[in-house]
Amino acid sequence: MKNFNYSIPTKIFFGKDQINALPDQIKKYGTKVLLAYGGGSIKKIGLYNKVIKLLKDNDISFFELSGIEPNPRITSVRKGIDICRENNIDLVLAVGGGSTIDCAKVIAAGISYEGDAWDIVLDPSKIKSVIPIASILTLSATGSEMDTGAVITNIETNEKLGTGNPEMAPKFSILDPTYTFSVPKNQTAAGTADIMSHIFEVYFNNTEGAYIQNRMAESILKTCINYGRIAMDEPENYEARSNLMWASSLAINGLLTYGKETNWSVHPMEHELSAYYDITHGVGLAILTPAWMEYVLDDNTVDKFVEYAINVWDLDRSKEKYDLAKEAINKTREFFISLDIPTTLREVGINEEKLEEMANQSVRIRKTIGNFKPLNAEDVLNIYKAAL
Amino acid sequence: MKNFNYSIPTKIFFGKDQINALPDQIKKYGTKVLLAYGGGSIKKIGLYNKVIKLLKDNDISFFELSGIEPNPRITSVRKGIDICRENNIDLVLAVGGGSTIDCAKVIAAGISYEGDAWDIVLDPSKIKSVIPIASILTLSATGSEMDTGAVITNIETNEKLGTGNPEMAPKFSILDPTYTFSVPKNQTAAGTADIMSHIFEVYFNNTEGAYIQNRMAESILKTCINYGRIAMDEPENYEARSNLMWASSLAINGLLTYGKETNWSVHPMEHELSAYYDITHGVGLAILTPAWMEYVLDDNTVDKFVEYAINVWDLDRSKEKYDLAKEAINKTREFFISLDIPTTLREVGINEEKLEEMANQSVRIRKTIGNFKPLNAEDVLNIYKAAL
Secondary structure (H helix, E strand, C coil): CCCEEEEEEEEEEEECCHHHHHHHHHHCCCCCCEEECCCHHHCCCCCHHHHHHHHHHCEEEECCCCCCCCEEEEEHHHHHHHHHHHHCCCCCEECCHHHHHHHHHHHHHHCCCCCCCCCHHHHHHCCCCCEEEEEEEECCCCCCHCEEEEEEEEECCEEEEEEEEEEHHEEEECCHHHCCCCCCHHHHHHHHHHHHHHHHHHHHHCCCCCCHHHHHHHHHHHHHHHHHHHHHHHCHHHHHHHHHHHHHHHCCCCCCCCCCCHHHHHHHHCCCCCCCHCCCHHHHHHHHHHHHHHHCCCCCCCHHHHHHHHHHCCCCCCCCCCHHHHHHHHHHHHHHHHHHCCCCCHHHCHHHHHHHHHHHCCCCCCCCCCCCCCCCCCHHHHHHHCCC | CCEEEEEEEEEEEEEEHHHHHHHHHHHHCCCEEEEEEECCHHHCHHHHHHHHHHHHHHCEEEEEECCCCCCEEEEHHHHHHHHHHHHCCCCEEECCHHHHHHHHHHHHHHHCCCCCHHHHHHHHHHHHCCCCCCEECCCCCCCCCCCCCEEEECCCCCCEEEECCHCCCCCCCEEEEECCCCCCCHHHHHHHHHHHHHHHHHHHHCCCHHHHHHHHHHHHHHHHHHHHHHHCCCCCCCHHHHHHHHHHHHCCCCCCCCCCCCCCHHHHHHHHHHHHCCCHHHHHHHHHHHHHHHHCCCCCCCHHHHHHHHCCCCCCCCCHHHHHHHHHHHHHHHHHHCCCCCCCCHHHCCCCCCHHHHHHCCEEEEEEECCCECCCCCHHHHHHHHHC
């Protein structure tokens, strides 16, 4: 196990009607809020009106930034920063899924930065101060509600990049599973794949002796496997929605990473797909994951797949190592199929045309991606082709 | 899953040589420290000198409270409070195991309380303010390094009682597994049993739909089972010591409890044993746990034991329910035996004499203890007798 410094300061108000904690929590930080959200879904479920009423009843003034995109764009970040500067905002409140929260984070970090906000995406070390951020979550997926990162897209340059800062952890997040009852089947599936991918990125890892982290990772993977389909078939199943929601936060808030040396693989590969084709992030991850697993399976990595096979998929431990590994990878693919997620890039409109360009882009910052088995541009291209 | 408000603010500096973080962290809160510790063990391993040097080199003044007992006594708390009041202490730094940290917590909470410190043990609602607390952990067991509770003994009244307050969570804790290398076999065993008991107290529970919490609980139980004996046989095995140390914190920091309605059973029964006979807490827990499990096993609880049998002990799921449950309980008992822990009360010098008095004492505050299967005085007496 590696040394680590643990700090997860975000307060979570979890459960039905926890929205009532909102005014008191906001007032710890001020009375002027930027209300950031995406499209009409929060209006459709009545959440927008509820938030507005709570703010008005408690003399909290607010300014709105709406229309934040599913892969949130730097143009939205810039708009948000302008509103905050003009109105001396105390706290950015994101109401929505991970995209909205990510956008809110970079707005909060960009207010005090003098140059263009894209700079602090390209180079997180330029972030000097961050105003308080809070979230009301409506989609179980990215874990942005309890972590310190954000991913922003620049359409002009075809770039989708992650940034982060410890101060970007929300001060508090309200997680009411009933706000996810209206999430459609395909987004529920993509969100579940996203949560699982966050776990895979740190579970398939070479750090020795991180036993407790590995067992916890398996416990959250099992949660996703147990409830993913249920939440699609019974969208108002509180048990399924609540387990997935808490899984989304725990998968990426640091708990599974502390003590490991991690370096993600599938996310950076997928970010290129989303940047070039604007596809749903979780779908891209689900398509790439089994192809990536098959590609990295070798004598150095097979034991980790055996662990996965036995502890997550309950496969028969007496079988031969490679058989177990391959069976576990098939189980993974079959699980994503059971969630009705497309299994090939072609199904989401991606053909051979830009694969090489995207593969080169994926490694442009570091020469390789991932540390479970480091991948260069050629490896990434092979995985893209295998997923075609 | 129940609603919950999650807040785990303690920062953890985990790993070898993390002690170097001490001066900067203390200075966030002031420059006058009460250094609280137990016997000579921190001197024997050189930790005392290291702490003293770091404090002196960084112009942090300190006053000492030594001799804190294994079941920390209210008399030590009173002494600590006096020193803090006389010297206007900014932070209480506990260096030791759970007993030392518990004592430090009640000192920090008692400074501003005008009456006798035993009052705030009897009635935690009397705690109004708590000065900052920090810890350097030397024993993996109680989890006090990352939680909000403390257990204090009053020898005059034969009482051992828990108290707590959100502000009693340490501001930071330094967890260096090498400080536990010198922990003797019997204390390593008792600590492991204590960690497992904290998990059992919340795992054997009737809250519906807390799937993710149950799987995480199993993952930490597996960690204890995997490393308990190894740490005894190879005291300087860093992997074993680090996994047990992190397990001790995660077992009780709230992670496994949030979303559940919990009410402990075995701890309140054991507290009477420790209060009357001053036995090692973890040994008392290990003796009582299998007897308690057998006593509460019935048609309402058997499914939970089946879950435990399959997910923790990998038992054959095709077997009959009660067979699985009983086999899992036997596995639990055998595990404690494999750690060389006594299995009966007689072995630790407890006979029939005071069983009834202790049973009555255990339920004097609430009429019953536990909510998995509520126990009255007669039930407790039966469990004591079964463990005799």
